[in-house]
Amino acid sequence: MVLSSAPPKGQADVPQRRRIKDKSSKMGAPLAFMSPFLLLFAIFFLLPIGYAIYESLLQIKVSGLGIGPNSTTTQFAGLANYAKVLANASFISGVGRVLEFGIVQVPIMLILATTLALLLDSASVYLKRFFRLVFFLPYGIPGVIAAILWSFLYLPGLSPIVSILKGVGFGSINFLGIHSVLWSIANIVTWEYTGYNMLIIYAGLQAIPQSLYEAARIDGASEIQVAFRIKIPLVVSSLVLTAVFSIIGTLQLFSEPQVLRSVTTNISSSFTPNLLAYTKAFVENNPNFAAAAAVVLAVGTFILSFGFLKLVQRRALSEVEV
């Protein structure tokens, strides 16, 4: 900027020029490095979202029988699709179902994951490696395959679990009944993701300096006290992270119920909001409604995730102040 004005002193010239150079490289180099990401991000993320929002604002309009040329047109619908989504009883009950699912399943899974992580953190080195792998293994199995696998374990007549339970006097337990099927899905999801969440929490535990434990032991803290007073408070950020991921995953529940639909009639085409959007788009050929449902779901997930983050951050801060 001031290059044209003559510098009063020779030395002042140097840092000034360097500063300018720094500024341009500060903007340019990161942008250049990020451009592959930004490009792909735009093509595969922003563009589809933009297109979904655009689609959600359109609707098909038919006249009469809808047969013959020009009897079907696509027109701008404003927010009509959103109104339809929010007034759709199946969508509302689907949202209610995944919330019920999340309220029960997410805490259970996170408690389990934390417990496993704490156990791993205190076990001997040899067992540590083995169990870390074993606990994490289910996550390596694709969700669809896991659901197929579990469907065999739920199916009466095929499932060893059902026949064993019957053998020891529990009667014919129906894992795929109208009320039980949601919790059978919760079981699959817990099985799949506990190991993954455990690993995140475990990584957090590894970052805690050993000196803190030593100090605690010198002060006479037991292992349990160390776990509750030192370890858990220090991995709160990992717990928050896993909770947010789990909330997002819960709202987007799709592949497990979709797979189980082929072994039970108790999962409707609108069992979860995502399943409803899928049915609307690919079975009923109504992409506009599906797009609106997807946008509503995305906004809902966003609000819930950030709402949770805000909540725990405020609590964490107030604790610090206290």
Add this chain to the structure above:
Amino acid sequence: MSYKSSIKRFLTKSGKGVALSLSVATLAAACGSTTASSSTTAAPATTQAGVVHLTFWSWVPGLQTSVNLWNKSHPNIQVKLDEVTSGAAGTYAKMFSALQAGTAPDLGQVEYPVIPNFEHVGGLVNLANYGAASYKSKFVPWTWNQVSQGSAVYAIPQDTGPMGLFYRADLFTKYGLTVPTTWAQYLADAQKLHAANPNAYIAAFPASDSAWFSALAWQAGAKWFSTKGNSWVVNMADPATLQVAKLWQTMVADHLVKVEPDFATGWYKDLSDGTILTWPTAVWGQNTIATNASTTSGDWRVAPMPNWTSTPSNGNWGGSTTAVFKGTKYPAQAAQFAEWLNTNSGSLNNMITTGGLYPADIAGQSLPADNSPVAFYGGQNIWKVFKAGSAIVNTNFLWGPLMSTTFTQLNDAFAKATTGTGTIGSAVSSAQASTVTSMKQQGFSVITG
């Protein structure tokens, strides 16, 4: 053959293909549809003058052999077959988008219930302009009613699924049951069987497969959709349908039938181990049983469908057509190919033996390939039952413009009914109400019957 179980049961199944239909994979392998790789149809590098090139999307296994026959005998009209996944598994969605984008193929495989949907997006060429009206007498009458609207013809019928009653002859003897000729006798058999063995059922009730239910209603004389002037008449809860609904409601309530999804692992097991004794289904079901309950070879027979009145009638489940899509440059040549594909005896023979189709072409139902004894069925010539059944399929059953929506709504309502919320009859009424709402929302003119 494979495609029977996956395709014929169509739309209603969509996503399920991914899941447990192991049968599909095994069947596909069994079919040996290896002809796909033959390259006789590969477009020549330099297009000769006067040679027309057509693209055709289909999922019928082994169809390439038929296309090769055509290409050999019609050097000036070369067809390129694109083997796609079945319609409900994504090809319809792709076809609808391609039509919108103007990149649709010249020809495509379309099942009967989806034709009105393609009509209302203006996606099909009226083949009557290319002489298709004269083919009418070649095909089973009901198929022609479903591919035409007034004087317009929107597709050429390919195959059909006339219904018949598959039953376990050995277990019928064991339990002292008589092969039912009326639905009243069927109910009586169901009760007798259940009294003799509470763990055996006369049939499964696939609550998630309303297309199956529609075939039973069709047999009873239902007329779910029709047109009156410029309006659709929707009348799904008509007396014929409610009669069918009442029978199955009784059997579901009394635990005479097992409520479970069809074409699923548990259901195949029940077919194999004698848990379910009958399956009222379409002709292509013969392969489903033979493949998925292979241990029961020789135990099954086929009888005509039980009837509601003294005049025998029948319904249909599945089947599809060859349609010409809007935007083709060569509608006349495409129409010519569609007609040839579905009436030429060489092509039909291939589609019967490799594709497992039962032709809509009347002459095609007398070819040796579909008119000989079948070893799996104890040497019974089961085709005779279906040929007779095909001739008496009610001709006035039509599909609505949003059948995929209707089937989804029926499936969801049936599932509720079988778990104690309402009855199968009330499920039909509620599905009708939601179908009418969906149609009105899109702007269709609708009259409720």
